[in-house]
Amino acid sequence: MFMTPLATIQLPLATVSGGNLDLARGFQMALQSWGVSPGLAHALWLPLPMVLVLTAAVVGVLASVWLERKVSAAVQQRIGPEYAGPLGILQPVADGLKLLVKEDVIPDRADGLLFTLGPVLVLVPVILSWLIVPFGQNLLISNVGVGIFLWIALSSIQPIGLLMAGYSSNNKYALLGGLRAAAQSISYEVPLALAVLAVVMLSNSLSTVEIVQQQNSAGLLSWNVWRQPVGFLIFWICVIAECERAPFDLPEAEEELVAGYQTEYAGMKFALFYLGSYINLVLSGLLVAVLYLGGWGFPLPVEWLAGLLHQPLESPLVQVVMASVGIVTTVLKGFLLIFFAILLRWTTPRVRIDQLLDFGWKFLLPIALVNLLVTAALKLVFPAFFGG
Amino acid sequence: MFGFLKQVGDYSREAVDAAYGITQGLAVTFDHMRRRPITVQYPYEKLIPSERYRGRIHFEFDKCIACEVCVRVCPINLPVVDWVMNKETKKKQLNNYSIDFGVCIFCGNCVEYCPTNCLSMTEEYELAAFDRHSLNFDNVALGRLPTSVTMDPSVQPLRELAYLPKGAMDPHVVPHTDGRAGQLPQEIAAAAPESTSHSKEDSSI
Numbered sequence: 001m002f003m004t005p006l007a008t009i010q011l012p013l014a015t016v017s018g019g020n021l022d023l024a025r026g027f028q029m030a031l032q033s034w035g036v037s038p039g040l041a042h043a044l045w046l047p048l049p050m051v052l053v054l055t056a057a058v059v060g061v062l063a064s065v066w067l068e069r070k071v072s073a074a075v076q077q078r079i080g081p082e083y084a085g086p087l088g089i090l091q092p093v094a095d096g097l098k099l100l101v102k103e104d105v106i107p108d109r110a111d112g113l114l115f116t117l118g119p120v121l122v123l124v125p126v127i128l129s130w131l132i133v134p135f136g137q138n139l140l141i142s143n144v145g146v147g148i149f150l151w152i153a154l155s156s157i158q159p160i161g162l163l164m165a166g167y168s169s170n171n172k173y174a175l176l177g178g179l180r181a182a183a184q185s186i187s188y189e190v191p192l193a194l195a196v197l198a199v200v201m202l203s204n205s206l207s208t209v210e211i212v213q214q215q216n217s218a219g220l221l222s223w224n225v226w227r228q229p230v231g232f233l234i235f236w237i238c239v240i241a242e243c244e245r246a247p248f249d250l251p252e253a254e255e256e257l258v259a260g261y262q263t264e265y266a267g268m269k270f271a272l273f274y275l276g277s278y279i280n281l282v283l284s285g286l287l288v289a290v291l292y293l294g295g296w297g298f299p300l301p302v303e304w305l306a307g308l309l310h311q312p313l314e315s316p317l318v319q320v321v322m323a324s325v326g327i328v329t330t331v332l333k334g335f336l337l338i339f340f341a342i343l344l345r346w347t348t349p350r351v352r353i354d355q356l357l358d359f360g361w362k363f364l365l366p367i368a369l370v371n372l373l374v375t376a377a378l379k380l381v382f383p384a385f386f387g388g
Numbered sequence: 389m390f391g392f393l394k395q396v397g398d399y400s401r402e403a404v405d406a407a408y409g410i411t412q413g414l415a416v417t418f419d420h421m422r423r424r425p426i427t428v429q430y431p432y433e434k435l436i437p438s439e440r441y442r443g444r445i446h447f448e449f450d451k452c453i454a455c456e457v458c459v460r461v462c463p464i465n466l467p468v469v470d471w472v473m474n475k476e477t478k479k480k481q482l483n484n485y486s487i488d489f490g491v492c493i494f495c496g497n498c499v500e501y502c503p504t505n506c507l508s509m510t511e512e513y514e515l516a517a518f519d520r521h522s523l524n525f526d527n528v529a530l531g532r533l534p535t536s537v538t539m540d541p542s543v544q545p546l547r548e549l550a551y552l553p554k555g556a557m558d559p560h561v562v563p564h565t566d567g568r569a570g571q572l573p574q575e576i577a578a579a580a581p582e583s584t585s586h587s588k589e590d591s592s593i
Contacts, residue, residue: 071421073425074420074421075417075420075421076420077420077423077424077425077426077427078425078426078427079425079427079429082429343414343417343418344410344414346417347410347413347414347416347417348410348413363403
């Protein structure tokens with residue numbers, strides 16, 4: 001008597017559609033079996049992945065802030081945060097709480113509306129970009145057909161927010177920082193898009209799910225990084241520049257510009273910038289993993305491993321295990337790349353603004369173009385290996 | 389045509405060199421991650437100041453003869469020596485003595501020249517105060533002895549690198565009984581019989 005409703009919930013929740021775990025369909029079918037209309041079931045489902053991914057993004061920020069502080073400390077032979085929670089894991093929470101209760105200052109003669117709108121315009125597109133980050137076959141908010149293109153489009157909104165913040169602050173350092181940020185974002189967007197284009201050419205799709213699927217036929221060996229090594233490097237450099245991280249952190253170069261466009265910001269508005277930059281970092285790490293390192297794909301094909309253990313692919317247990325492995329793999333790859341970015345921060349000196357623009361336009365852009373042409377040629381010559 | 393090819397070749401060689409340099413740098417930073425922290429966790433751990441540490445100055449009121457040599461050798465004539473002539477004993481009588489440690493540069497000249505050794509350097513360096521006037525120490529404050537970090541139960545004392553035993557790099561794991569690297573002056577003196585006989589000869593002459 002008591003067991004029957006539980007069983008009816010569990011069966012549809014583990015519904016396997018086309019050989020893959022589909023939580024959305026399972027949830028909606030479970031609700032419909034209780035007599036809820038399909039439209040209402042869909043509406044009830046919609047906020048769940050959004051809230052989940054937003055939570056994941058914020059937890060990712062906390063983790064990456066902690067990682068940044070601990071790794072920075074280790075590189076400099078310090079110990080880093082130690083007293084806020086075990087190993088200082090609560091330090092980012094403490095930082096956030098402090099910013100939350102801090103006075104929110106709008107400087108005298110600054111444009112209040114634009115000053116407030118700036119950080120929002122920086123943060124919102126970054127959060128929106130999480131729409132297309134896949135953690136598994138059906139484990140993403142929305143499998144948009146133009147997936148990766150949507151991300152490029154959204155990330156070009158960011159410089160407007162940065163410029164807005166810098167210009168409205170009524171501060172020369174903020175203005176310079178804002179202009180630098182805009183110049184940097186615009187010039188690194190071009191090679192970034194070209195690198196993505198080469199990947200899209202290989203997989204014949206803009207959808208992130210299909211890009212990952214196409215990489216996972218033979219585990220580690222079929223990852224895009226082997227077919228696109230140059231593209232991988234270009235994409236990685238551009239992504240670091242887009243995140244305004246060292247060695248490309250000159251929009252907020254503290255030695256010359258105080259804090260760049262963030263100079264006049266305090267309290268919650270500064271926290272938005274801070275959050276935005278780290279969400280962007282985590283997102284970038286995940287997207288590099290998705291585009292070049294096989295996304296949720298385990299280095300050995302999971303299907304092959306399941307076959308080795310004589311487990312049917314369609315069984316709910318295998319599906320759940322595969323989904324968990326996928327999530328863990330994606331996050332692990334993303335955080336390995338974040339770790340690499342942090343290490344790079346303490347290794348490389350900051351470039352000058354002219355070097356930055358030279359590097360973007362005179363080095364990365366031609367190489368990205370050549371890479372694109374070579375990829376196209378290879379695709380025509382070896383359609384079997386380069387996604388004909 | 390070949391000029392262009394050479395340009396391309398040079399350019400790519402430079403790019404490869406730069407990549408190699410960055411890789412080397414990454415290896416250095418990555419290697420640093422496995423090294424032990426060199427920082428001292430200050431309020432909980434403190435370094436034992438070296439034996440010639442020039443900290444806050446200690447003053448012994450009863451030894452002072454109010455000669456004011458300390459004032460004369462001080463770069464800024466800082467010590468305030470408040471004395472009166474005692475007509476009966478025909479001696480200077482010291483009423484007050486003070487040094488303002490907000491101004492003192494801890495050069496140690498006063499300690500060096502004091503004829504009665506009533507001034508001495510301590511190992512106290514924690515002179516933070518809410519008000520700069522509270523750094524103006526009178527003879528009572530100057531007469532207090534600082535708490536040694538080795539005596540403080542709430543502090544883990546750490547030896548500086550030069551005071552560690554030979555081969556030791558980390559003060560946390562060194563037992564307090566281990567001697568420092570090298571010989572102490574007494575040990576050098578004890579291990580040199582020739583020079584002692586020489587000094588005997590000297591004294592006999």
